[in-house]
Amino acid sequence: MALPEVDGSGAKQTAPGPDKQAVAVARPSTGAGVREFAVRYGFIAITVGLFVFFAVSEESFRQPSTLFSMLKFASVVAVVGLGVTLTMVVGGLDLSVGSVAGMSVTISAMAMVFYAQVGGVAIAVVLLAGALVGALNALLIVVLRIPDLLATLASMFVIMGLKLVPVDGQSVSSGMVLRDGSVAPGRFTPDFLAIDRAFLGPVPLPVVIVGLLAVGTWFFLNRTRWGRLMYAVGANPEAARLAGVRVGRYRALAYVLSGVFAAIGGLILSSRIGQGDISAGNSLLLDAVAVALVGTSVLGLGRPNAWGTILGAVLIGILITGLTITGFPYYGQDIVKGIVLLLALLFSFTLSRRRSRYAPAAVI
Amino acid sequence: MATIELHDVRHAFGGNPVLRGVSIEWDAGEVLALMGANGAGKSTLIKVLAGVHPLQHGRISVDGASPDPADGPQAARRLGIETVHQRIDEGVVPGLSVAENLLFERIAQGDLPAVGSLRRLLPAAREVAAGLGLDWSDAVLRGDVHELGIADQQLVLLARALSRRPKLLVLDEPTSALSGAETERLFGVIDDMRRGGVAVLYVSHRIGEIERLADRIAVLRDGSIRSEQTRPYDWQAAVRDMLGERGARELAEVHDRRGDEVALELRGVRLFAGAAPFDLELRRGEVTGVVGLLGAGKSELAMGVFGAEPFAAGTMRLGDEPYAPTSPAAAVAREVYLVPEDRAAQAMLPGWSIARTASLPFLRALSPRGVLRRGEERADGRDVIDRFDVVASSEDQGVDALSGGNQQKVVVGRWLRGQPRVMLLDEPFRGIDIGARHDLSRRVRELAAGGSAVVVLAADVDEVLEVADRVVVLAEGVPRLDARTAGVSRDLIVARMAALDGEDVA
Numbered sequence: 001m002a003l004p005e006v007d008g009s010g011a012k013q014t015a016p017g018p019d020k021q022a023v024a025v026a027r028p029s030t031g032a033g034v035r036e037f038a039v040r041y042g043f044i045a046i047t048v049g050l051f052v053f054f055a056v057s058e059e060s061f062r063q064p065s066t067l068f069s070m071l072k073f074a075s076v077v078a079v080v081g082l083g084v085t086l087t088m089v090v091g092g093l094d095l096s097v098g099s100v101a102g103m104s105v106t107i108s109a110m111a112m113v114f115y116a117q118v119g120g121v122a123i124a125v126v127l128l129a130g131a132l133v134g135a136l137n138a139l140l141i142v143v144l145r146i147p148d149l150l151a152t153l154a155s156m157f158v159i160m161g162l163k164l165v166p167v168d169g170q171s172v173s174s175g176m177v178l179r180d181g182s183v184a185p186g187r188f189t190p191d192f193l194a195i196d197r198a199f200l201g202p203v204p205l206p207v208v209i210v211g212l213l214a215v216g217t218w219f220f221l222n223r224t225r226w227g228r229l230m231y232a233v234g235a236n237p238e239a240a241r242l243a244g245v246r247v248g249r250y251r252a253l254a255y256v257l258s259g260v261f262a263a264i265g266g267l268i269l270s271s272r273i274g275q276g277d278i279s280a281g282n283s284l285l286l287d288a289v290a291v292a293l294v295g296t297s298v299l300g301l302g303r304p305n306a307w308g309t310i311l312g313a314v315l316i317g318i319l320i321t322g323l324t325i326t327g328f329p330y331y332g333q334d335i336v337k338g339i340v341l342l343l344a345l346l347f348s349f350t351l352s353r354r355r356s357r358y359a360p361a362a363v364i
Numbered sequence: 365m366a367t368i369e370l371h372d373v374r375h376a377f378g379g380n381p382v383l384r385g386v387s388i389e390w391d392a393g394e395v396l397a398l399m400g401a402n403g404a405g406k407s408t409l410i411k412v413l414a415g416v417h418p419l420q421h422g423r424i425s426v427d428g429a430s431p432d433p434a435d436g437p438q439a440a441r442r443l444g445i446e447t448v449h450q451r452i453d454e455g456v457v458p459g460l461s462v463a464e465n466l467l468f469e470r471i472a473q474g475d476l477p478a479v480g481s482l483r484r485l486l487p488a489a490r491e492v493a494a495g496l497g498l499d500w501s502d503a504v505l506r507g508d509v510h511e512l513g514i515a516d517q518q519l520v521l522l523a524r525a526l527s528r529r530p531k532l533l534v535l536d537e538p539t540s541a542l543s544g545a546e547t548e549r550l551f552g553v554i555d556d557m558r559r560g561g562v563a564v565l566y567v568s569h570r571i572g573e574i575e576r577l578a579d580r581i582a583v584l585r586d587g588s589i590r591s592e593q594t595r596p597y598d599w600q601a602a603v604r605d606m607l608g609e610r611g612a613r614e615l616a617e618v619h620d621r622r623g624d625e626v627a628l629e630l631r632g633v634r635l636f637a638g639a640a641p642f643d644l645e646l647r648r649g650e651v652t653g654v655v656g657l658l659g660a661g662k663s664e665l666a667m668g669v670f671g672a673e674p675f676a677a678g679t680m681r682l683g684d685e686p687y688a689p690t691s692p693a694a695a696v697a698r699e700v701y702l703v704p705e706d707r708a709a710q711a712m713l714p715g716w717s718i719a720r721t722a723s724l725p726f727l728r729a730l731s732p733r734g735v736l737r738r739g740e741e742r743a744d745g746r747d748v749i750d751r752f753d754v755v756a757s758s759e760d761q762g763v764d765a766l767s768g769g770n771q772q773k774v775v776v777g778r779w780l781r782g783q784p785r786v787m788l789l790d791e792p793f794r795g796i797d798i799g800a801r802h803d804l805s806r807r808v809r810e811l812a813a814g815g816s817a818v819v820v821l822a823a824d825v826d827e828v829l830e831v832a833d834r835v836v837v838l839a840e841g842v843p844r845l846d847a848r849t850a851g852v853s854r855d856l857i858v859a860r861m862a863a864l865d866g867e868d869v870a
Contacts, residue, residue: 223735223736223738224731224734224735224736225727225728225730225731225734225735225736226734228720228724228727228736229727232713232716232724235713235714235715235716236709236712236713236714238709238710239709239710239711239712239713240713240724241672241691241692242670242672242692242702242704242710242711243692243711243724243725244692244693244695244696244697244725245693245724246691246693302715303715
């Protein structure tokens with residue numbers, strides 16, 4: 001009889017805090033202690049270690065501006081990753097985030113270039129569109145009961161294709177010639193371009209935005225009723241339902257928020273590129289899912305969480321920036337991301353004595 | 365030399381000792397019943413015997429041979445130790461047919477082809493089923509194992525264990541999902557095995573079953589054997605040994621509190637599509653016990669009132685107002701609460717602390733403007749621990765690390781705060797010991813005394829008689845008896861539980 005390792009009598013030590021310490025004390029073998037430490041702080045240690053390594057070996061890495069440009073580089077993935085994190089919290093996964101970010105790039109460009117709108121209008125339209133896609137995902141998943149992964153996979157393709165229709169599959173740039181032969185009336189406005197280029201003191205604006213969103217997401221998930229109930233929905237939907245939680249609403253909320261976060265990521269990206277690049281956002285999905293997954297294992301929490309996702313994005317940002325400065329070829333970046341993800345999964349599945357509670361395969 | 369010997373078996377989780385030196389032996393053909401309160405270490409001992417937990421200290425031997433601890437469950441099985449665990453979903457393999465489940469180990473070990481026609485497996489599967497006296501048709505054997513009821517799934521596991529002709533059969537609460545007839549059949553099989561020279565370790569809370577089956581009883585408390593008895597058993601002493609200083613209590617007096625006002629009224633309710641409609645009134649200040657076998661419709665009744673699964677037909681009124689909850693959330697908003705039947709599937713949140721699990725239904729009160737008051741939440745968690753004697757290190761401890769009975773106390777206790785209009789408890793006593801059962805019964809009585817309409821649903825007649833003022837017997841989705849506890853005999857209740865459709869229900 002194959003018995004899964006589920007045990008009601010105490011084999012799994014899941015309690016945080018004091019209990020954890022008790023275990024460490026009671027287990028004199030240093031191996032277990034080291035492993036416990038590795039699971040909890042290994043990722044932070046690696047991040048800091050890499051940072052120090054690059055700072056020592058590369059002159060240009062030491063500039064404060066490099067640090068900020070690194071964080072700026074990571075900001076888009078971090079924001080989109082926060083949205084993915086929210087959907088992972090409710091036990092789902094939003095595969096449409098990359099295409100929503102890409103759509104946001106195109107929509108913001110269209111608003112400004114085709115319709116000569118100001119940056120504020122472009123931002124409002126993009127956020128609305130992101131929320132709308134999130135709501136449609138929620139409709140598919142909650143009302144029409146399509147499994148999360150499949151529903152968002154479908155909407156990913158639809159959005160990716162749909163955004164090409166009004167622009168004839170062309171990138172949108174200032175001064176381009178329109179279908180009827182006239183020149184586009186508008187251009188990317190300075191206030192919109194400032195999203196990526198402005199600073200608050202020494203800190204780039206995107207980094208400030210990510211910081212605020214991260215604090216907000218953390219507070220929402222860990223300090224408010226709604227966040228708690230979202231975790232409950234992810235941990236055991238039936239138990240949550242029978243405890244009086246309106247499960248559907250919280251899953252819907254997660255997807256709407258995910259859509260908005262992806263749209264914000266798209267806005268930063270659009271401001272950075274300065275044109276409506278139709279290929280923008282294509283690689284974002286995998287990066288965002290990867291940092292959210294890395295995020296479940298940093299701090300040894302074993303569940304999706306806001307700080308973990310941010311740390312994951314920062315770690316990958318440091319790595320890629322550092323490697324780029326040392327002359328590592330750009331096409332090697334995916335290898336690096338893959339190894340980081342693998343390492344994170346090792347931490348949460350192999351090294352951790354408890355099993356990670358977030359197993360993405362269980363989503364379907 | 366005894367056939368089965370356990371010598372100074374110890375086991376600890378982290379630094380927390382659960383078994384503190386268990387030594388016991390018994391012979392082939394002997395049924396040893398193991399009793400113990402929640403958290404005494406029964407489940408751990410079983411898992412050590414089965415090789416699920418590697419042996420940390422001490423010795424286990426079967427006919428003089430000891431399993432290789434590095435080899436896990438396979439080693440135990442090679443020695444002839446077969447275990448049927450309490451949790452059925454840990455044993456059956458969903459998505460496979462009944463036949464494949466019956467033959468699962470032989471398929472897994474390559475004795476039988478894993479692929480190929482199911483038809484070729486049927487004769488062997490029929491043989492395994494017949495070992496337990498099951499005469500299942502080919503259609504049943506070909507069906508997915510999840511199409512079977514939970515009782516039949518249990519029988520699949522039992523038949524599978526028996527087919528390996530074990531020397532020691534370990535049964536952990538094997539009857540918790542079985543009806544009376546199925547239980548009798550199981551007892552018959554155990555009697556056969558006793559005659560066939562199999563040693564049996566029978567773990568149960570139910571004294572009636574142990575009285576019927578056991579050649580000897582052993583009481584486990586705090587991780588070691590406190591006493592052993594042979595017939596005739598002194599149950600008072602056994603219960604005292606189980607509970608330690610808390611002491612055995614007399615069976616509570618029969619309750620007869622009559623509710624005045626009708627709290628909840630059911631009209632024309634059909635629990636199943638084909639069942640006859642019925643009316644039922646639940647009164648304030650009264651504990652209504654609903655008894656019935658598995659499949660009698662108890663959970664359907666509870667889930668329907670709670671808005672979790674709609675009735676096949678019928679309407680309800682709560683007080684003077686119509687009541688048609690479309691979700692549990694709607695029911696909770698109207699102060700109708702339910703403790704659901706299946707703890708693991710319907711109440712537990714993996715990785716959650718006691719405090720968080722306990723606060724979940726009433727989180728709104730702890731977060732007036734949406735922001736959680738975590739200090740108050742933990743205080744509430746401590747309160748549940750204190751009031752229900754949960755054995756835990758603190759309110760921050762994970763619920764997964766608690767023993768089954770303590771988990772049950774948390775998920776039941778969290779609802780027993782405040783004064784709901786209707787409180788439904790579906791099998792609330794499942795897995796908890798007698799002491800905790802008395803505490804819980806007392807809390808349930810207090811709720812009723814405070815003006816709630818309380819409904820306790822259970823398959824065990826004695827559990828219901830202990831707490832209820834009024835007994836409703838459900839059979840095949842219809843109430844067959846509705847009487848005051850004080851004026852009804854146990855025999856009549858049992859007779860009505862077994863009633864078939866069309867029989868005299870007067």
